[in-house]
Amino acid sequence: MQVVVVGGGFGGMASAARLAKLGHAVTLLDRAPALGGALGQLSHEGFTFDTGPSTTLLPAVVRDLFRKSGRPLEREIDLVPVEVIREHRFADGTSLSLTGGSRAAQKQAFEGLGAGLGQQWVDHVDGLGEVWERLRKDYLERPWDPGLAHRDAVALLRSRATLARTFRRAFGDQRLALVAGHPFLADGHDLAKVPAWLGTVSYVEQKFGAWTVEGGLGALGEVMTKRLATRKVDVRTATGVRDVLLSGKRVRGVRTDAGDVEADAVVCATDPHHFPALRPYVRRTTSTSLPTLVHLGVSGDLPEWVAVAGETVLHGDPTLVLRHGGAAPEGHSVLTVQHRGRASVDVVDLLAERGVDLRGRVVTRVERSPADLAEAWGGSPLGTQWRGRDTVRRRLGPTTPVAGLYAAGAHATPGAGLPFTGLSGALVAQAVGPA
Numbered sequence: 001m002q003v004v005v006v007g008g009g010f011g012g013m014a015s016a017a018r019l020a021k022l023g024h025a026v027t028l029l030d031r032a033p034a035l036g037g038a039l040g041q042l043s044h045e046g047f048t049f050d051t052g053p054s055t056t057l058l059p060a061v062v063r064d065l066f067r068k069s070g071r072p073l074e075r076e077i078d079l080v081p082v083e084v085i086r087e088h089r090f091a092d093g094t095s096l097s098l099t100g101g102s103r104a105a106q107k108q109a110f111e112g113l114g115a116g117l118g119q120q121w122v123d124h125v126d127g128l129g130e131v132w133e134r135l136r137k138d139y140l141e142r143p144w145d146p147g148l149a150h151r152d153a154v155a156l157l158r159s160r161a162t163l164a165r166t167f168r169r170a171f172g173d174q175r176l177a178l179v180a181g182h183p184f185l186a187d188g189h190d191l192a193k194v195p196a197w198l199g200t201v202s203y204v205e206q207k208f209g210a211w212t213v214e215g216g217l218g219a220l221g222e223v224m225t226k227r228l229a230t231r232k233v234d235v236r237t238a239t240g241v242r243d244v245l246l247s248g249k250r251v252r253g254v255r256t257d258a259g260d261v262e263a264d265a266v267v268c269a270t271d272p273h274h275f276p277a278l279r280p281y282v283r284r285t286t287s288t289s290l291p292t293l294v295h296l297g298v299s300g301d302l303p304e305w306v307a308v309a310g311e312t313v314l315h316g317d318p319t320l321v322l323r324h325g326g327a328a329p330e331g332h333s334v335l336t337v338q339h340r341g342r343a344s345v346d347v348v349d350l351l352a353e354r355g356v357d358l359r360g361r362v363v364t365r366v367e368r369s370p371a372d373l374a375e376a377w378g379g380s381p382l383g384t385q386w387r388g389r390d391t392v393r394r395r396l397g398p399t400t401p402v403a404g405l406y407a408a409g410a411h412a413t414p415g416a417g418l419p420f421t422g423l424s425g426a427l428v429a430q431a432v433g434p435a
């Protein structure tokens, strides 16, 4: 079958590699000059910054992708565990180091915030293990079919329970809700609109930890690009897709800047709202907004507590999220600061106020507004905005109401992040099937 994949971010690349391995003739189209989407690196004056992800949860998703499409991951790149998944510094001056892979270590860390809070945290996470196992089998690892799914999985997806409500009940302390809610708050979601089952992210963090690549996770994008060449995927960069071509309710190809490309199947692995023919199918969803990113190249080391953490969260108004994925010249460090909304003072001064004083040490700086990022990535790599339980139904993917049209990537998954987008590639491959 001739398959066209639109968008070469991690979701599109994972779909293309798997479909090619299944024997399809795959063409991957991307409007940008290089593949990777948000998974990439920006080089500036000798510094290299991860542009998007700097750590990933669930390394098994990436390993499975490589094993199922050729040589195993460990022969291509080294995924290494991150010691501290996130360092949280709260506005009241208290702090928490969230480690992965150990229930006992998490319990002890939360107990440090106050007597009884360790037990509250592990009770909450323990309850999510079963939810994860149920949804993993029926929803995340095979295309959703309510007829085949266990009744508990159906009930979970139908439930009106939200993260906001769950946290109110589970936690007597707001700081625990800030830790559990962080992945969604950082992506611009309202916890009152995010389904409760997404709390399973805390379980995944505890059980499997976070992982990265020395020198920046963006390198994974390059390794994936090589894998596509090995699988003989016809990759066409600098080729923007303007629309998906339909014949009635069947897909027949795509219209690009360089002309039409016919196909038996099309995988939309970017924001479907951009394509006029698909808008009627995503009318009741919106894309998640993007943050501002400030990449800083600094002389000397970062504070130890920032350097050992995959991510550092300085809570406040605005909350600052720090990542240090990338590479710097000898004697220097890289730091990327993410925030939402307008900061009233310069980010470097804000950092100093919150205990990360880099004043006088910044040797280079690249600031990227939400509009700059949307332009670079052709939409939001953070996917669909949560608006309650119905978002699951209203979003496309892995199959769609159009025959031959599939959806992958952050807009087709339960959330942003490499695990979900990687899994979306596996779901699309299952839905399309072997050649």
Ligand SMILES: Cc1cc2nc3c(=O)[nH]c(=O)nc-3n(C[C@H](O)[C@H](O)[C@H](O)COP(=O)(O)OP(=O)(O)OC[C@H]3O[C@@H](n4cnc5c(N)ncnc54)[C@H](O)[C@@H]3O)c2cc1C
Residues within 6 Å of the ligand: 006, 007, 008, 009, 010, 011, 012, 013, 029, 030, 031, 032, 035, 036, 037, 038, 039, 051, 052, 053, 054, 055, 056, 057, 239, 240, 241, 242, 269, 270, 271, 274, 293, 338, 376, 377, 378, 379, 380, 381, 382, 383, 408, 409, 410, 411, 415, 416, 417, 418, 419, 421
């Ligand atoms: C600042 C930031 C930090 C993040 N940190 C993490 C992290 O630490 N860990 C983690 O797991 N995840 C993280 N994420 C989320 C993760 O990066 C994304 O969810 C994931 O990379 C999305 O992949 P995707 O393939 O769905 O989309 P994208 O990466 O957005 O790729 C879409 C691709 O489609 C192309 N495209 C767009 N429009 C068109 C068109 N019309 N025609 C052709 N091609 C088109 C784009 O050029 C792009 O290459 C982060 C995201 C951001 C923004």
